[in-house]
Amino acid sequence: MNSLWRGIVGLLVAAVCQLLLVRYLPAVGRSVDLFTVLVMFYAVTRRRIGVMVMGTAAGLAEDLLAHTFLGMNAFKKTLVGYLMGMLGSLFVLSQPLPRFGVLILATLLEALTEAGLVLVLGQHLVLPTATDLLRLGLGNGIAGILGYWAVSKLVD
Amino acid sequence: MNKSLPERRPFLLLVALLSSILVLMSSQVRTIRGTTLLEDSLLNVAGPFVRGVSGGAGSVAGVWGSYADLRGVWRENQVLRSKMEQMEEKGREGEEFRMENLRLRELLDLRRSQEYPSIAAEILALGSAGQSRTALIGRGTRDRVRRNMPVVNRQGVVGRVIAVGDRVAKVQLLIDPSSGVAGIFQRGRGQGMVVGMGDEGCRMEYVSELENVEVGDVVVTSGLDRIYPKGITIGVVSSVEEGDQLTQSVMIRPEVEFRRLEEVLILLRPETAGPGQELLP
Numbered sequence: 001m002n003s004l005w006r007g008i009v010g011l012l013v014a015a016v017c018q019l020l021l022v023r024y025l026p027a028v029g030r031s032v033d034l035f036t037v038l039v040m041f042y043a044v045t046r047r048r049i050g051v052m053v054m055g056t057a058a059g060l061a062e063d064l065l066a067h068t069f070l071g072m073n074a075f076k077k078t079l080v081g082y083l084m085g086m087l088g089s090l091f092v093l094s095q096p097l098p099r100f101g102v103l104i105l106a107t108l109l110e111a112l113t114e115a116g117l118v119l120v121l122g123q124h125l126v127l128p129t130a131t132d133l134l135r136l137g138l139g140n141g142i143a144g145i146l147g148y149w150a151v152s153k154l155v156d
Numbered sequence: 157m158n159k160s161l162p163e164r165r166p167f168l169l170l171v172a173l174l175s176s177i178l179v180l181m182s183s184q185v186r187t188i189r190g191t192t193l194l195e196d197s198l199l200n201v202a203g204p205f206v207r208g209v210s211g212g213a214g215s216v217a218g219v220w221g222s223y224a225d226l227r228g229v230w231r232e233n234q235v236l237r238s239k240m241e242q243m244e245e246k247g248r249e250g251e252e253f254r255m256e257n258l259r260l261r262e263l264l265d266l267r268r269s270q271e272y273p274s275i276a277a278e279i280l281a282l283g284s285a286g287q288s289r290t291a292l293i294g295r296g297t298r299d300r301v302r303r304n305m306p307v308v309n310r311q312g313v314v315g316r317v318i319a320v321g322d323r324v325a326k327v328q329l330l331i332d333p334s335s336g337v338a339g340i341f342q343r344g345r346g347q348g349m350v351v352g353m354g355d356e357g358c359r360m361e362y363v364s365e366l367e368n369v370e371v372g373d374v375v376v377t378s379g380l381d382r383i384y385p386k387g388i389t390i391g392v393v394s395s396v397e398e399g400d401q402l403t404q405s406v407m408i409r410p411e412v413e414f415r416r417l418e419e420v421l422i423l424l425r426p427e428t429a430g431p432g433q434e435l436l437p
Contacts, residue, residue, distance in 0.1 A: 048166040056173050071181035075174060082170045121185045121193060 007042075007054055014038045015061050031139035033107070035062045037147055039077045040106050040140075043084035044093040055081030075117060076110040083109065096145050103144040104137040111136075259419050262310040266421055272385065273424045275299055277307075279417045280324065289329040289354060289414065291315070295422060296323040304383050306423045311411040312389030313337060313377060314420050327420070330390065330410055331358060338381035339390050339408075341367070342374040350375065350390055350408060358391060360406040367404065369396050375408055385423065 014034040022029035035058040042054045059074030066073070084106055093099055111133055118125045128136075182193035260276070267274045277293040295301045297320050307314040307327050315335060319326040328335050335352040339360055346367035348360040360375060373393040379386030391410040399405035 049169055052166065052170055052173055056177065059177075069181055069184055071177040071184075075177045075181065078170065078173050078177065082166070085166075117181075121181060123185065 003046075003050065007050070007057070010038055010041075011054070011058055011061060014058065015065060018062075019065065028139070031135045032143045033062075033110075033136065033140055034143060034147075035059065035073065035077065036080075036106055036110065036140050037103065037144045039081045040084055040099075040103050040144060041148060041151070043081050043106075044088045044099055044102060046085075048082060048085035048089070051081040051085040052078050055079075069121075072114065072117060076113045079113055080106050080109045096148070099148060100141040100145055103141040107137040107140050108133065256418075263419055263421055266308070266310050270385075270421070270423060274421045275301070275424060277301075277325075277420050277422055279420060282414070282417065288334070289332040289352065290318070291327045291329060291417060291420075293325050293327055293420060293422070294323065296321045296325055298322055299422075300424055301325050301422055305425060306384045306388075307420045308384075308388055308423060309412060309417070309420050311413070312391065313384060313410075314412055314414075314417065316383055317422065325422075329414055330412065331355070331414060336381070337384055337390060338378045339375045340378040341369060341393075342376050343370075344368045344373065347378055347380070348406070353407075356407075357394065357410055358408040360393075360408055361399075361403070363399070363404045363406050365398070365402050365404050369393060369404060369406055371395060383425075385425070 014037070018029065018032075018034045021032065021034075039051065039055045039058050042051045046054075055077035056074050059072075059077035060070065062068075062073040062077075063070045084102055087093070087102065091098065093102055111128055115125060115127060182196075185193040263276050267276070275295060277295040277299075279291050280294050281292040283290040283292065291314075293307070301317060301320055303317055303320055305317045307316060313330050315327045315329040315332070317325045318328040329352070330337060330350070331352040331354060333352045333354060337350045338347065339350040340347045344367055346363055346369065348363040350358045350360050353359050363369060371393050375390045375393065377384040377386055377388040377390060389411050391408040391412075393406055394409040395407040397405040397407075
């Protein structure tokens, strides 16, 4: 399976899982963003171009599913994926702990990017609370560690 | 160091992706004016270009319009020039008619003031062969014009008819050397014979040295020649000199401007003297 199909499959899996979580475990669904987890996986394991393409695709998929501004998540995930990809090229991020940190950092950066975008677009800004942000960061981190472990097992 | 294109590719792709996403988002965000952000942005970006293009097009259209207007103005100018020339021509004709009208009025007044019936005539030609001074007028025997009828205008004596055709007549002018008119000084009442001197005017002969004649004295017809009625102005004395045999040589400047004769009045005198009865010098 080439990288394109792998990416599509990964995207589909993330979308289905996110939908299921929101539907059946809303509290968990609000505390984790599997699209971010997917993009960050690409950021620490793939080249930057692939990260950006995945970021855009995942973001658009999330926008479609969440019925938000089409492009909001795409913008966030593309930009943060690019930045995290740069970070991955500078540091070794193959261990679970750095990857956990990357996921928390990515969650924070996405929140910041969203706030900036909202301001740029002249929309009403509603900042997430620190608790929500921390919970989302931790949720992404944990989901990422588990997900990356699962993927590595599948690949092996 | 400048990075090569492959090294820049991720960044360029990032910019392209983010720009595309921003455009996508802008198309959904509505501004307070009711338009989308994309429409606003496009308007702002395209505005100067459109203004420039439309301004350029407007300028070209303006230049073309000016050229077309100029052509129109040129044609209009030609038409107006032509009309102006026609109007000027009409104006000149009108002025000519006005002047002629004035002259004819004067002639009419003169005619009414005359005790004899008269007829107006147009000068057809002025002749000057040598010292001879004659004029051809547009009246003849059909108009009851006969030889020796006096011809006058508002200024005074013009001459007399010396030959008559059917429709034209020849007039011997006062200044013709063969012309002779019996004259009298209006102030001193001394008499004499006024003869023509060509372009020099006239000379009054047979004026006694005893007569008190001064420059400026007016000379009128005396009526003794039986051609001209009494009292018509001949001219004014321009110089007085001692003559032969106890006479004075009196030079007279005629009142009539013979070079500018256009219309005259022929006095239809029934008792006009025949050729043999003229008092010629």
